[in-house]
């Protein structure tokens with residue numbers, strides 16, 4: 168691979184914003200990719216993947232390069248040189264790479280890789296939490312998998328098209344996909360591609376959604392005609408899936424505390440041809456109380472640490488803080504207590520997270536079922552998905568039923 172100066176500059180600029188100004192990697196990359204209209208898909212891929220790679224391996228690369236935060240541009244070039252050297256890329260004779268100690272880099276990589284938190288490039292505290300909650304052996308495998316690049320998975324919008332037809336249409340655009348056994352609506356890309364520019368996407372034939380995430384709406388056991396409340400709908404990944412399973416019949420109330428997220432859901436719902444979704448911002452307890460005992464199904468896709476989806480959000484490793492984890496556990500119990508009251512007698516409730524930590528998952532459900540608010544509910548089943556076991560994102564989902 169030959170390095171191009173303007174692409175490498177874009178990478179360094181992006182890293183400055185992410186590491187030194189606390190900006191989110193996905194947003195920074197979106198901006199960077201608008202920088203030069205002449206960049207082709209390979210150039211854009213290089214910028215996006217290199218930024219993500221260096222964000223993912225920040226701690227390891229910084230240790231190898233012997234640089235400390237806040238990183239100046241020289242520090243970032245040194246980390247870049249580590250990335251390139253470990254990838255086997257020959258460094259051009261630019262001033263930034265003068266005196267790069269290639270052999271020393273490889274030696275330090277071998278030496279530092281003996282220590283898990285350095286090899287896997289994670290903060291000490293996340294490594295400690297992982298070991299405490301999953302045990303040494305499981306955590307070692309899980310965090311290694313969480314550092315792998317994630318496959319791109321599509322969810323067919325069955326309101327508009329079948330999986331088979333979608334596969335053919337994408338193939339005509341040169342995008343090869345495979346079915347995944349056990350995931351009814353999923354198509355996995357054989358090679359990475361920018362699917363958002365396809366006609367099929369613009370027509371609402373699919374959404375990009377990880378395979379594990381696609382299991383949640385199935386778990387909720389919805390049917391056309393039901394009244395379903397999606398309490399933490401965000402931009403609506405699961406809401407849209409629920410809508411397609413309900414064949415546009417019945418009602419979905421999609422709620423969130425952020426109006427901005429629900430606005431994105433509105434745009435996506437229009438593209439998907441999903442017409443049975445009512446949006447409600449939670450700005451007081453009023454919209455919740457109005458729905459007490461009314462819903463056939465309630466989904467609580469709870470806010471969480473995101474420690475199941477680091478493959479997609481590697482910068483969460485550096486943004487997450489122990490206090491956030493403590494606070495989010497409190498919120499998780501609160502939303503379970505409050506939103507479960509919307510389930511009517513005989514109705515069902517799903518609590519889900521994209522975390523692999525038991526303290527955010529089964530422990531929350533156990534605490535809820537033991538509490539006064541949970542006495543009318545019983546656990547039907549739950550699923551603990553670890554990325555290293557399934558090959559997809561780490562997730563948790565529990566199905567509970569309110570006794571009649």
Ligand SMILES: C[S@@+](CC[C@H](N)C(=O)[O-])C[C@H]1O[C@@H](n2cnc3c(N)ncnc32)[C@H](O)[C@@H]1O
Pocket residue numbers: 398399400401402403404405406422423424425428449468469470471498502521
């Ligand atoms: C895991 S995300 C939801 C992802 C979304 N369901 C999807 O499939 O794309 C959790 C969501 O909960 C929202 N949230 C946080 N606290 C909340 C609360 N107290 N009540 C309702 N929603 C909340 C966040 O804004 C966020 O959108």
